[in-house]
Amino acid sequence: MNTVLFIVLxxxxxxxxxxxVGPAIILIGTLVTFxxxxxxxxxxxxxDYYAAxxxxxxVGSGMAIASNWMSAASVLGxxxxxxxxxxNGLAYVVGWTGGYVLLLILMASQIRKYGKYTAPDFIGxxxxxxxxxxxxxxxxxxxxFAYCVGQFGGIGLMFKWVLGLDYTWSVIIGSxxxxxxxxxxxxxxxxxxxQIQYVIIVVSxxxxxxxxxxxxxxxxxxxxIGYGQVVTDIVQGIPAPNISDGVALLNGYGHDVAIxxxxxxxxxxxxxxxxxxxQWMAICFSLMVGTAGLPHVIQRFYVVPKVxxxxxxxxxxLFFICLVYWTAPxxxxxxxxxxxxxxxxxxxxxxxxxxxxxxxNIHPLIVGLLAAGAVAAAFSTVSGLLVAGASxxxxxxxxxxxxxxxxxxxxxxxxRIGTILMALMVTIVALMELGLIAQLVSVAFSMAACTIxxxxxxxxxxxxxxRAGAKAGLITGIVITAISLTYFIVGLSGKQLPAQEFVSxxxxxxxxxxxxxxxxxxxxxxxxKMSKNPTPVEIRKFLAEQVHT
Amino acid sequence: MDKPGQNDxxxxxxxxxxxxxxxxxxxxxIMLLIWAGxxxxxxxxxRVLEKPVPEQALxxxxxxxxxxxxxxxxxxxxxxxxxxxxxxxxxxxxxxxDRVILNSWITLSYSSLVSDSLLQQTLVRKSQLKMLKSxxxxxxxxxxxxxxxxxxxxxxxxxxxxxxxTGFTPKxxxxxxxxxxLDENFTPPMLIEDExxxxxxxxxxxYLTHNRSVLTDTPFLGFPFxxxxxxxxxxxxxxxxCLVYNLRIDRRMKIEHINE
Numbered sequence: 001m002n003t004v005l006f007i008v009l010x011x012x013x014x015x016x017x018x019x020x021v022g023p024a025i026i027l028i029g030t031l032v033t034f035x036x037x038x039x040x041x042x043x044x045x046x047x048d049y050y051a052a053x054x055x056x057x058x059v060g061s062g063m064a065i066a067s068n069w070m071s072a073a074s075v076l077g078x079x080x081x082x083x084x085x086x087x088n089g090l091a092y093v094v095g096w097t098g099g100y101v102l103l104l105i106l107m108a109s110q111i112r113k114y115g116k117y118t119a120p121d122f123i124g125x126x127x128x129x130x131x132x133x134x135x136x137x138x139x140x141x142x143x144x145f146a147y148c149v150g151q152f153g154g155i156g157l158m159f160k161w162v163l164g165l166d167y168t169w170s171v172i173i174g175s176x177x178x179x180x181x182x183x184x185x186x187x188x189x190x191x192x193x194x195q196i197q198y199v200i201i202v203v204s205x206x207x208x209x210x211x212x213x214x215x216x217x218x219x220x221x222x223x224x225i226g227y228g229q230v231v232t233d234i235v236q237g238i239p240a241p242n243i244s245d246g247v248a249l250l251n252g253y254g255h256d257v258a259i260x261x262x263x264x265x266x267x268x269x270x271x272x273x274x275x276x277x278x279q280w281m282a283i284c285f286s287l288m289v290g291t292a293g294l295p296h297v298i299q300r301f302y303v304v305p306k307v308x309x310x311x312x313x314x315x316x317x318l319f320f321i322c323l324v325y326w327t328a329p330x331x332x333x334x335x336x337x338x339x340x341x342x343x344x345x346x347x348x349x350x351x352x353x354x355x356x357x358x359x360x361n362i363h364p365l366i367v368g369l370l371a372a373g374a375v376a377a378a379f380s381t382v383s384g385l386l387v388a389g390a391s392x393x394x395x396x397x398x399x400x401x402x403x404x405x406x407x408x409x410x411x412x413x414x415x416r417i418g419t420i421l422m423a424l425m426v427t428i429v430a431l432m433e434l435g436l437i438a439q440l441v442s443v444a445f446s447m448a449a450c451t452i453x454x455x456x457x458x459x460x461x462x463x464x465x466x467r468a469g470a471k472a473g474l475i476t477g478i479v480i481t482a483i484s485l486t487y488f489i490v491g492l493s494g495k496q497l498p499a500q501e502f503v504s505x506x507x508x509x510x511x512x513x514x515x516x517x518x519x520x521x522x523x524x525x526x527x528x529k530m531s532k533n534p535t536p537v538e539i540r541k542f543l544a545e546q547v548h549t
Numbered sequence: 550m551d552k553p554g555q556n557d558x559x560x561x562x563x564x565x566x567x568x569x570x571x572x573x574x575x576x577x578x579i580m581l582l583i584w585a586g587x588x589x590x591x592x593x594x595x596r597v598l599e600k601p602v603p604e605q606a607l608x609x610x611x612x613x614x615x616x617x618x619x620x621x622x623x624x625x626x627x628x629x630x631x632x633x634x635x636x637x638x639x640x641x642x643x644x645x646x647d648r649v650i651l652n653s654w655i656t657l658s659y660s661s662l663v664s665d666s667l668l669q670q671t672l673v674r675k676s677q678l679k680m681l682k683s684x685x686x687x688x689x690x691x692x693x694x695x696x697x698x699x700x701x702x703x704x705x706x707x708x709x710x711x712x713x714x715t716g717f718t719p720k721x722x723x724x725x726x727x728x729x730x731l732d733e734n735f736t737p738p739m740l741i742e743d744e745x746x747x748x749x750x751x752x753x754x755x756y757l758t759h760n761r762s763v764l765t766d767t768p769f770l771g772f773p774f775x776x777x778x779x780x781x782x783x784x785x786x787x788x789x790x791c792l793v794y795n796l797r798i799d800r801r802m803k804i805e806h807i808n809e
Contacts, residue, residue, distance in 0.1 A: 084642075086642075087776070087779070090776075090779045090780055093779075093780060094779060094783050094784075097783075097784050097787050098584065098588055098783070098787055100787060100791065101580065101584050101787050101790050101791060104791050104795075105576075105577050105580050105581070105794055106577070109798075219771070224781065225781070226771070228770050228771030228772035228777060229771035229772075231771075231772055231773065231776055232768065232771055232773060235773060258722050259722075260635075260636050260639035260640060260722060260726075261604060261605075261636070262640055262642075263759040264640065264756070264759060266773050267759040267760050268592075268595050268760050268765070268775065269760060270759055270760065271756075271758060271759075272640070272642050272643075272755055272757075272759075273642055274644075277592070277596050280592060281589065281592060284588065288588075308798075308799065311794075311795050311798065312795055314791060315791045315792055315795055318787060318788055319788050322784045322785075322787070322788055325784055326780075326781060326784060329780050336641075339641065340641070341725070342639070342725055342729035342730075343729075461562040462560075463559050463560050463561065464559065537557065537558060540557070540558035540559060540560075541558045543560070544558040544560055544566055545558075548560065548565070548566070548570060549569070549807075
């Protein structure tokens with residue numbers, strides 16, 4: 001019995017390679033729960049599929065916003081960025097939370113007041129342009145697509161860790177499961193699931209941090225503050241172990257070697273981490289502005305019953321998000337120390353959360369729960385993204401452009417076909433492993449910041465922004481996006497375009513919105529002013545009387 | 550041409566149509582100002598105040614290399630030089646290409662402290678250790694424990710041997726990094742060129758110089774202050790801003806008798 005137990009426990013604690021029984025049971029149980037919830041709360045008509053029938057409460061919507069938001073990038077990628085790039089990783093923490101302030105004060109209630117189902121709906125209607133509706137629908141799909149790539153990567157990584165399969169099979173299995181449940185549930189099932197997923201994410205993410213701070217004798221009652229001393233210890237270094245009778249005592253971390261002073265972990269834009277002040281600012285700005293332009297985030301405001309609910313759901317959502325974002329740096333700090341032994345070496349950044357718990361000898365079942373939480377995070381976001389992408393495909397392209405006379409049943413079919421196509425293509429790109437999770441996701445943010453955000457910002461807050469301005473602004477955003485993506489793809493292939501290094505730095509694919517978003521807004525304003533066709537009076541009237549009163 | 554404020558419904562954020570709109574505009578602008586100042590203002594302040602500050606290891610390195618260049622080096626200088634290199638090699642942010650250069654210098658530095666025969670013996674042992682470790686990765690359950698035992702024994706022996714030369718405590722931080730960093734394929738160079746020394750100096754400067762200021766060096770709740778501000782306080786600020794905004798809007802709507 002003891003031998004069997006030993007083998008089982010050994011399999012649970014290996015960093016890589018084998019099937020882990022406990023985590024696998026927890027993961028499968030979690031996924032089955034999601035599917036059952038999806039079936040129980042399944043969508044019965046298009047209104048349910050797109051916007052959950054507007055039946056969700058403030059706190060519930062806040063939880064759904066948080067769950068929808070907290071993806072593999074938040075749970076896995078963010079700690080990985082801080083582990084690998086020190087203070088620059090905090091640009092992701094700040095960028096992905098600060099954007100909610102913009103979202104609340106500039107958009108949330110106004111979007112709900114406008115009363116449309118999707119982002120392309122709003123853009124097409126506000127700028128009285130079918131072309132803009134189509135363009136924004138295409139971009140909604142592309143943004144959701146780019147966002148999903150990082151998520152599928154995260155799902156693959158966790159399935160690989162739990163099931164011991166290779167990355168390819170892990171991505172294929174994970175994406176199949178998330179696709180099945182999104183298809184049978186739609187947004188209403190997804191919203192219910194998101195609330196459950198949020199609880200799983202928070203509980204699984206926080207428990208190990210209490211254990212780590214308690215075990216290593218830091219202030220454990222509030223690990224989000226207690227890890228401050230860990231950061232200072234990393235900066236100053238931890239002395240080598242004591243020697244007693246010629247035998248080295250293990251230090252507090254269970255290692256026979258401590259950590260060299262590593263100020264690069266905490267000092268701003270440290271040269272050793274290869275990052276700069278400009279990059280910190282550009283990433284932070286791009287993520288913030290992108291947050292306020294992400295279609296699947298904006299879409300969440302359509303599911304609340306009242307305008308004030310849209311506002312308050314942002315506050316609840318942000319608070320729930322911050323609970324996890326205050327906690328993520330705990331993992332990076334402990335991960336830094338626990339992996340400081342030269343034998344451990346550099347760990348895969350995107351899996352540092354799970355590795356940290358393992359290296360800290362947290363009980364394997366707790367580590368399994370943590371992995372299940374990470375998968376839940378990716379699932380909740382992916383389901384929202386697939387619904388947003390499918391909505392753009394069926395509602396904004398099919399119903400509004402291709403076949404306006406389609407029946408609700410046919411619309412639902414098209415939405416589901418769109419979901420399947422998108423999931424298939426995302427899986428293929430995710431298998432290419434183009435970057436770290438957080439970096440891949442930040443591409444979607446920059447795209448949203450350059451294209452959707454300016455249209456929403458000016459569309460809501462300036463009646464003078466007209467169709468011509470919107471088109472010119474959108475084209476500007478698309479051009480900047482295309483330049484950045486082209487240089488990135490060419491760079492990946494090892495070839496060089498003119499000024500490759502210059503563009504790769506200043507218009508990097510992870511943060512090109514620092515330039516693209518303001519430029520798009522500027523062009524929109526200038527062209528709108530120059531245009532001789534002002535916004536129709538009925539739209540101005542609607543904005544003034546319905547949206548801003 | 551229509552003017553804002555008339556019944557043509559022209560408006561923008563800065564020129565709202567109603568008194569209610571003006572109050573909302575003021576609230577939004579104040580919020581945006583606090584938000585932008587809190588996030589970007591602080592980072593700019595951090596940038597303005599910062600100065601490049603070397604770690605002690607870089608100062609040691611510069612002292613040692615200056616003595617070595619002048620040909621007045623003693624064993625202590627060689628050890629100081631070696632130790633400063635190990636302080637960089639122990640960081641896990643070092644790029645693989647820089648690590649190769651560092652390892653080669655660490656081995657060169659170590660070789661200056663031992664006889665040729667002892668160096669060869671050390672490098673052979675390093676090679677054995679490396680082979681055993683690569684075998685461990687591929688081993689099955691039965692071999693794993695045996696190999697692990699062998700590695701531990703060999704490593705302890707290795708640490709003891711190098712410690713006698715360097716004076717480091719066996720199993721100390723420096724000893725373990727030294728054993729990890731020794732390059733088993735090392736061949737002593739005929740001549741050390743200035744360019745190689747400059748290359749090493751650049752690496753040492755890169756990893757041992759950090760941007761520091763009063764904001765980074767002031768402790769707060771255990772954190773360096775700037776880290777607390779960015780990782781903890783800013784998030785509190787964001788939630789607070791959202792909360793205040795909603796409360797103000799609700800209050801304003803109540804005053805204005807606005808029902809949704």
